[in-house]
Each structure stands twice: as structure tokens, then as C-alpha cells.
Amino acid sequence: MTLARPRVRTLTARLALASAGLALAGCAAHCLRDSDCEDGYECRRDRCQLVVHGGDAGLSPGAAGQAGSAQLESNGSGGGGAGGSGTLSGSAGVGGSAIVTDAGAGGSATGGRENLDASGG
């Protein structure tokens, strides 16, 4: 028992150091499991991405029929996603699919539009 406490402290300290080291080195992933992300997001390439299906994204009915699905990627907690979906409703009407990637922490509708990559269908 007298030996146990120092060992526990040492192991705990090493673990904390390893975690801090990962974070400082920028090596820590933003997510590794889908459940690391908020509801409605999925973990793809260690980033939480909002997967929006055509009907849910507020696309016009005609466009939604052709658009299939759209993906939004955001590091933020949903701000970028909201902006992105607004952009999609106007721009994806040509059909096909659209992917908006917004790496900023608080994306706006304008930012989303600038990054829009839409393929016509």
C-alpha cells in the first residue's frame, strides 16, 4: 500500500503528460468515433461532418429530388452548418450533389457559399 500511492501518482501524471503532449503537438484528433460528434454529425477524417440529406437541408423540392445528399464539414459547434445549408438551398437547384467544407470555427452563409463545390446533374 505504501508503494501503491506513489506508483499511482506516477502513472496518472504520465498519462496526463501524454494527453497534454498530444494536444500541444496538435496530434490529437478532433474526433475518432461518430459518437464523439454531436447529434446529426459523423466523424470523417477526424473531423465532425454534418450529413444533410436532401429533404432535410431545406432544398427546394425539385432540387432535392436530384440533389441526393449534401455534406457539411465544420470544426465549430454548428454555426458553419447552418450557414452552409442556407447556401445549398439556393445553389444546389441544378441537381447533383454538393459538399460544403467550412474549417472555420463559426462559419457563415457567405463563407459556405465561397467554399461551395457543386456538381451539376
Added chain:
Amino acid sequence: MRRAFLYASGTALALLAASGEARAGGYFSEVQLGLATGLEGAGTGDGIGWQRARTRLILGADIGNPESGPEAYGVRTFIELERSLSLGVELGYVRWFSPRLSLFFGGVGVLAPRTLFGGTAGVNYVFPLGERAGLALFSSVSALPLGNDRPGNGVVVWGLLGIGIRGKL
């Protein structure tokens, strides 16, 4: 989240009841309650990503027959407490190499709200605190290549370190 708590409570009660019945039936059983964390890794598509593993509360029991020697079956149920609450379970074979040191080999699964399944191996060392209790230090390595909580089709790996209280029933 509430459902995960209900599952966890039910599983914990079943575990304790099974331990009590095992003891009454001539088997021995030991129960352990602990807290663990460590590192979690997974393929991200751009290599392997790492992050601190979610802290988890683990309730486990080893149930064996004295006639079968230093062998037992182990059940551990755990609740991941961070990010999203989730419930998991481990089932496996336990072998003691000394009264203090045991190894665990078995399967591990996260059952709710999303799923992960794989294998795990762990080591447990107990510092006695009296006749029927002890302070347990444990470590485990797990690989989980199945389930719907993985990034793409990658494998999630855990390296965990924990501490707990162990008691004989």
C-alpha cells in the same frame, strides 16, 4: 442517455446478483469497481489519429470454481462518461498467476447508443487492503474492428490504465 443509465443499472444489478448466486453455489467471486482512461486511436483515412480515451466507470466480477484452479470467467460492464454517454461490456477468461496478479482475455463491445465490437487483453494487480479487499491497478489493450461507431471502416484501439477497489464476496 437515460437509456444508457438504465442499461448500466440493470447490468450492474444482474452482475451483483450473479456474483451472489455464484458464491452460494460453491463458486468464488470477486467484484471490482474502478475508473480508467488512456489513449484511443483509429484510422482516419489520413493515418492514425489519437486522442485521450473517454474516462469510464467499470464494474466487473470474476467468477470461478475452486476445483478449476486459477481460472475464472470475467464480466466487466463499463460506462463511458465523456463526450457522449455509452455503455459497454467485456466477457472473457481470467487466469491468476499469483493471488495478486491476473490476466484477462476476451471480447469487448460498446452496446449503446452506438456499437463497437472487438477483443481485449488486460492485466490486473491487487494491493491487499485487509483480508477481503484490495486496491486494484489495471491496464488493458483493445482492438475494435466492428460496429457502427468507427470512423469509416477503421479499427478503434484503446490503451487504458485504471484504478479501482476490489472485494471478495
